[in-house]
Amino acid sequence: MATTEVKNRPLSRRVITAFLSGQAVSLLGSSLVQFAIIWYVTLQTNSATSMTIITVTSLIPQLIVAPFAGVWADRYDRRWLIMLSDFGIALATAWLMVMSLLNGLQTWMIYLVSAIRSLGGGIQSPANQALIPQITPEDKLVRINGIYSTISNMLMLLSPIFGGVLISLTPIWSVFLVDVVTAIIGISIMFFIPIPHQVTGKIVNALGKTPRLKEGDYWGFPEHRHDTVSQEGTPLQEDVITGRKALESGLSKFREGFSYVNKITPLRNLMLTYAGFMLMLSPVITLIPLFIRRHFGTEVWYITATETALFAGMAIGGLLVSFKGYFNSCLRTVRTSGLLVASVMLTVSVLALLDSILFSVFAVLALLLGMIVPFYSTAVTTLFQKEVESEYHGRVFALLYMIGSAAIPLGSILLGPLADFISIEYIFLAAATIQIVLMLTSLRTVPSTFEDETTPTHTRGSHINDRLTTEESIEHDPKEGDEATEYDPRNSSDVLTEPSYQDSENSC
Known part of the structure; x- marks a missing residue:
């Protein structure tokens, strides 16, 4: 009697869910602090000039750092860029919290932290956008981008409400504390989830260790693309990311x-x-x-x-x-x-x-x-x-x-x-x-025809080679077992349900 092999759902779903959850928590804290900062400056100064300064300090630094942030997102590990920028923002916010507790909070400190937060956001945003297609199968990109957009929009709608309640009922340092806690949660999630490395395609956590797969499990990440560009003089991916031209x-x-x-x-x-x-x-x-x-x-x-x-x-x-x-x-x-x-x-x-x-x-x-x-x-x-x-x-x-x-x-x-x-x-x-x-x-x-012509043929309508990814993860030297970490993502909720769509090469 023939038996049918039952496959579990790809673990990439759980990784993407964890990533989106971590970003949602982190964005919640950031949105609350942004609202609190504007409200604090408004109440303390009642000055249009002060509002102009807070607007400039929130905008200009991210525009200045964005060109460098884009290069860093292509050269270095995007996961670490996201975590380190989040950590820097949380550290600056923690300083505001301490100064508020000591009754030493001043307006110039708000301006300074606003600029630091802008720098962090300018570094984090390109890395986030570049990481999404790194962990998301091509036919799920619209769905994941839609969920990411919904999270951002919901927080824009709710953060003034939550922020207003917190500021009305608690001192402002409590809002800063919320941001620090949510940043720690977001960083922790990013630290432990396995992500395919953008250069090698190897699936690792933040420490570079490859989690073991249980029987029947497979990753389901997009097929690793080691792209080359045909234009003469344009560097290959290795040159761009590993910093071979470090002096440039x-x-x-x-x-x-x-x-x-x-x-x-x-x-x-x-x-x-x-x-x-x-x-x-x-x-x-x-x-x-x-x-x-x-x-x-x-x-x-x-x-x-x-x-x-x-x-x-x-x-x-x-x-x-x-x-x-x-x-x-x-x-x-x-x-x-x-x-x-x-x-x-x-x-x-x-x-x-x-x-x-x-x-x-x-x-x-x-x-x-x-x-x-x-x-x-x-x-x-x-x-x-x-x-x-x-x-x-x-x-x-x-x-x-x-x-x-x-x-x-x-x-x-x-x-x-x-x-x-x-x-x-x-x-x-x-x-x-x-x-x-x-x-x-x-x-x-x-x-x-732009959509069909520019996308590499090996990614257009391609399917994940489950056997290859499974063998790639299971093929692990037993002697190195002490370096592998157990990862059981079944405990996390799965928000990525199967979409009902036509499998068309022209779909986006």
């Missing part, structure tokens, strides 16, 4: 990543489209409070309700993306969601120009806008994760991070002052029109 500056390495993007015309055009789109989105973010005041009134609840609707929509949209689990085409999703965002802005501007906009309608449009944004951001992220060679992930995502971080303040500088001379609805109308033009122009500048 970080900026020079970052320029190599910039040159890589520039040489692939559709990739360059996609990034330029993304930059222009984000720049035109900045008026919505920066001018909404002023728009509400001019059209609806000065009551605070208008702004609160609008932000709640926007962030709730983003959380719902992120959940929809993660439940769907795939896009038939990431590029088409980028265009469609971009046009929908522009349509919402266009609707708001037209209704305002006709002086017939009701706040209830405005709030619903804010909710819709929030629901659309995760589709756009997830599709963009997944598209770059799949189409960019893995040895350039860190630098390309650092470039994306810089664009996303700089677009809002730059757009505010360029378009914000216009609101004192012309109606905000005209600014919204112009921005939405430019966004529509950008999306339609991308039909020509970023052809639909």
